[in-house]
Amino acid sequence: MAAALDYLRPASVAEALSLLSTIEGAQPVAGATDVWVGIRSKKHSPKALVSLKNIPNLRFILPDRETDAYEGRAEGVTGDSGVLLGAATTHGDVEDSAWMKTHFPAVHQACSGVGSRQVRNVATVGGNICNAAPCADSAVGLLLYDATLVIAGPAGERELPLSEFFVGPGETRLGPAEILKEVKVPNPGPRTYAWYWKHTRRKGVELPLLGVGARVTLDADGMVEKARVSLGVCAPMPTRSYEAEKVLEGQKLTAELAAEAGEVAAANALVRDTWRGRGWYRREMVRVLVPRVIKLSGALS
Amino acid sequence: MKTITFTVNGNPVTLDVSEDANLLSVLNDDLELAGAKEGCGAGECGACTVIVDGVAVTSCLYPACEADGRVVETVEGLVLESGSLHPLQRTFVDYGAVQCGFCTPGMVMSAKALLDKYPNPNEQEVKVALAGNICRCTGYTQIVEAVLAAAEEMKK
Amino acid sequence: MTRKEERLLPEVERAVRAPEELVVVGKRIPKSDALYKVLGQAQYIYDMQLPGMLYGKILWSERAHAKIISIDTSEAEKVPGVRAVITAQNTPEIRIGFMKDQPVLKKDKVRSFRDEVAAVAATSWEAAEEAISRIKVVYEDLPGIFSPEEAMEEGAPLIHEMDARGKELKDNRIRLPWKLVCGDLEKGKAEATCTVTTSYEVPAVNHCCMGTSACIASFDAGDNLTIYDITQIPSLAKADFLEALKAMGAKGRVRVITPTIGGGFGSKLDTYGYQYIAMLLSHRTKRPVKIVFTREEEFFATSPRQQAKFTITQGCDKEGYLTFREVNATLDNGAYISWGATTPSVMMMPMSSLYRVPNIEFKSTCIYTNNTWAQAMRGYGNPQATFAIDCNMDELAEKAGIDPVEFRRRNANIPGEETPQGFLPRTCGHRECLEAVVEKMGYEGRQSGIVEGTPKARGMGVASLIHVGGGAKIYRSDGCATSIKIDDDGWVDVFSGSQDIGQGLDTVLRQIVAEVLGFKPEKVKIHVGDTDTCGWDAGCHASRSTFVAGNSAKVCAEIVRAQMVANFAAQLEVAEDAISITEGEVLAQTDDPDKQVTKVERLLRRAHMTGRGNTMFMASNFWEPNNKLLAGDFHGNFSMAYTYGVHGVELEVDTETGQVDVINYVAAHDIGKAINPMLLDGQAYGGIMQGIGYALTEEMLFDKGKLLNPNFRDYKILTCLDVVPIEAIIVETDDPEGPFGAKGVGEPGLVPVAPAIANAIYDAVGIRLRRLPMTPDRVLEALWAKAGKAIA
Ligand code: FES
C-alpha cells in the first residue's frame, strides 16, 4: 500500500516552514482541491500535506476587508497603494468582494470563473498560482497588474514578480521549503482599464480553452502609458505577451490598434495542438479575443 | 489516524479519521449520513456538496482532517426545528426539480449556501451558484425555478 | 355550492368521466419519492451495507487488442483482506450479450480497454484496489482496429475469430441483416426533380448517469441469488442472471431488487460483466459482494451511444413532396455485441416514417472494432438517424427552392395513414406541433444573418421527430404485469413489473390507479423493482412505460374497482351504477342521506370484517399491447401508438469565435395526453439539454481505443449556466389506445435537437455542420472554408 499520508495543520508560518524543511516530500496546501484529486487518483503521493488553512493572517483582501483576523499588516497598505492579498484568500472571497470588482475587475473576473462555486470557496489564489497550471485563471488576471509575490522561507521573506515566478507547467521558483505568503498588487493608477475573458466550450465550470487578459493605463492625453496582455493556455505557463504590449504602449488606443495587438499576440503565441484544442484555433482566438478584451475593459470608449 | 472534533448539523462529533480520508467518506461511512453522494470524486459534479463554515464545498475534495473545529451542515440537517421541510426542500418537491434524485442533496445544499448569504438572488446568481452541481435528468429549468421560489417563500 | 353539495346532485353518473372531470390524471403532482430524495433518505446501492459484505474491483485490460499470455495473481492473493481473486482460469465461463460473443472474464485475448481480465473481492475498497494493482498480466499485442473503415479493409485483422457457436468468421462485419426496403426506390428516384446526397457523422456519447453503475450480489445458503441492482429491465436481467447461475452450477433462484436508481437513459438496458463478476465473487466467498464503478470506470467501461456515419439521399418532386429516401449507415459497434448493434432497428422508424416518403431503402452495417462497445441510449438509433434525415431535409428544401418550414408542412405526417414500414399511427399531431412551434418562435418574420454592429449572426431552424409511444415489440412479449391489493385501512399497494429510473413512472402509475379507483393519490403506493413481488415486464425502455405499464395498471385497477363497486353497492343497497368513488369517498345515488357519502375506508373495513362478504379487494393483470413483432423484412406495426414532435431553435453564431449560443428553444410534442404536465416538462427539459450537449459539446474522444476524457472536466456535459429558455408545448391528441389517451414521452425530447441546431446555424451563417458535436473550432473551420480561408 501507498505510504501513509500525514496531514499537518501548523498554526503559524514559522511552524509551517519548519515542517516543510524537516519532512522530506511534504507539500504545502491551502484549499487542497488540486492536490487532493492527484492523491485520490494515485498520480501523486506526497508524504505529508502541510495545511496553511489555519494560519492566521493569510486570508485577507486589504484594504477591502479582513476575511480572517489580521494583525500587523494594515499600515502602509491602503487603497492608494493597491491591494494585498493573503495567499490563502479564496477565489470566492475575491468573487464576493465588490471592492475588487471595482478596483481590479480583471482579477475579480478571473477568480470568479475558476471551477465551481464550491471549489472557489476553498481553492485559494495562492494555490492557483503555485500550481502553475498553464490555465491558472487568477495568475493570468494578476499578471496584468504587475503583481509581486511575497515568499516566506527559512531565510526570511523575499519578493518576486509574478511574471518571473513560472518556470514550466507545474513548475515555479518556489523552493521546497518555501511558501507563498502574499500577493502584492500595486495601484495601477488612474485611467486604468482591464478585463479578463475565459474562452470555453460550455459556460459553467470549465477549464479555459484560452484565457485572455488585457489592461491599459492611459495618460492624461489618452495615450497608452502602460499596457499588459496576458494569456493562459497559450504556453506551458501563464504568460504575458510582451510583443502585444509593445504594440499598444505609447500609442493612441483605437480599435485598429487593439486589433493589431491581437495580431501580434497571436503571431507570437506558443500554442500547441492537443486533443483538448487545436493550435490554429487557439491562435485565432488570441487574435480575436485580445482586441475584444481590450474593448470589454472599457478603454476604447 | 487523527482525532477530529467538529459539528455536524448542530451536533458535536469526535472521531478518528485517516489522513487521506475525505469529508465525504467520513459523513457517508463513519457518520452514516448518506445524503451527500459521490458522483465523481474529483470536485466536478457537486453531488457531494455540503456546507462548511457557511460555504458550500465539495466534500469529496475536502480533507477530513481539515474539518476539525469547523461547522458542517448536510442535507440531513435541513429540516426545520418544527419538523417541517426547509423551503428549498418543499419547492424542489413541488416544482418537479427532482428526478433520479442523485444530484438533489448536493443541489439543495448549494442553493442553501446561496440563500443564506444572498436571500434575494436573481436567476443568473442562482445559476452561478448551482453551476458546479451537475444534473443529467432535469435540464435544470425546474431546479432554478424551485430555488427562486424558495427565496420568495423565505422572505415571507 | 360546495364541492360536496355538487356531488350530492341527483345525476350521479360518474362511472365514465369525461376528460375534464379527471381528478388526478392531468395534474401536476410531485414525484412520489421526491420527498425522500430532498431529505437525503432515498436509498441507492451506494448507501447499502450488508452484513459481511466484501468489496469487488475489476482489473481492466491494459491493451486494446492483445493475446493474454499469462495472468499471475499470486501477489494479489497475499494482500491482507483479500478473499478471492478470480480470472477466466478459475471460474466457469459465462457468456453475455444477445449474441453471446463475450465471456465475462476474458481468457485468451482482450479486444478493448474495457475487457475484464480479473477481479478481486476484499474486506475494503483499499485492499481490493491494492490487490488489483498487484496482478501481473503478460500480453502479446495484436494490431488494433479503431474505425469501421479499417475494420472493413481486405485482410484486416479479425477481432473475433469465431462466433459464439464456434463458427469461423471471415471478417469483422456483424451478421445482422439491417436492411429495410419500402416501395420502389427506382420509381421514387425517377419521380424526383431534385435530389441531395449528404453524409453525416455522430460521435460516441455517454449517458453520464449521476449515480455510477453498481450492484451487490449475495447468495444465501440455498444457493439463491439476491442481486441489488440498477437495471432498467428487472425481469429480463433476472432471466440473464438465472442463465449465469446455471453456468456456475448454482441451483437456486434469482431475485433482482433495485433500490433507487441514479439515472438510466438506456445505459441499464443490458446486463454488464461487472454484475456477473459480483455474482462469481459472491458465490466463491459466500459473502455479499458490492461493486461500484468510479466515474472513470463509468465513462470507459459502460456502453455509450455509438459512433455512426450516414450517407443519405432524398429526392422531391416539383411540388416539394418527397419521393424517395436512400440511406446507408455504418456503425462502429466496438468489441462486443450489445444493444448498440441493434440500433438500426430503431433507425428504421424515422427512416421510413418521419415525414411522408413512399420509397425507401435503408441499409446499415455494424462492424466490430477495438473501441468500446455500444449500447442503447435515450432514443436508441433515433437521434442519430434524425440528425441525418432532418439536416438533409433542409439541404433538399434549399435546393428545391422551398422554405424549410414550408417543405416540412408539405411532407408532415398525418394521422390514420399507414407508413411505408407498416406503422399505423392512430393519432398524429405532427402538423399541429409544427404550426405551434413556428408561431411561437415567430419564424415567418425572422431576421436571419449578421446582427448589425456585432460579429454575431442569428438564425432559426426546425426539426421533427417520430418515436414509438405505445410500446415497441422487440421481444416476443412487450407486456407488463400489475397486481393491486387494497387493505381495509384504505391504503393501496400496486406492484408493477416496470421500473422507475427517475423519470416518474411511479407517479404516473399512482395517478392512473388513483384516478380509476377514485382514491386520493397519497393512498396509492407503487412498488417496482423486485422480481419476487412484481410480475414480468419488458423493461423501462422505448418510452413504453407510461403506455404499457400505464395500461396494465389501469386495467388492473378497473378490475379491483369493479370488485369494490359490486361490494359497496350491496352494502349500501343500491344498484352498482349508482355508486361512484372519488377522492376516497363513496357516493351513492340514494334517497337515504346516511348512505349518500361514505368514507371508502369504512366500506372496505366492513367488506373485510363483517360476515357480509369477508372479502379483500385485489387483482392481478398482465397487459400485452396489440403491437406486432417486426417481420423478417422489418415491416409491421410494432408500436400501438407513435409520438410526434417538432423542435424549433433560435441561436446566435459568433462568426469570429465559432461559438453557438442557443437563445430560444421551443419544443412541441404530441404525447396524446399529459398524465402529469410537470413530469412531462421535466422529460422535455432534460431531454433537450442532453440533446444540446449532443449537438454542441459532448463527445467521447479516443486515442487508439483509449478514452481520453473519462471525467466531467473533459467530457462536456452541460451545466446550469448553459440552460437555455425552453418552451415546452404539449399537444394532446388523445390516443384511443393510451391510458387516458397518453403516449410515451421518455425519449423524444432529445431526438431532433441536433438537426434543429444545425439547421439554425445554416440559417444564421450559411454553413452546414455535418458532424457532431458542432464545437466552436469546427464551426469556425467551416466558416473559413466558406470564405476560402485555409487553416494553418
Ligand atoms: S463527488 Fe464531489 S464533486 Fe463529484
Ligand code: FES
Ligand atoms: S435528478 Fe438525476 S441527476 Fe439530477
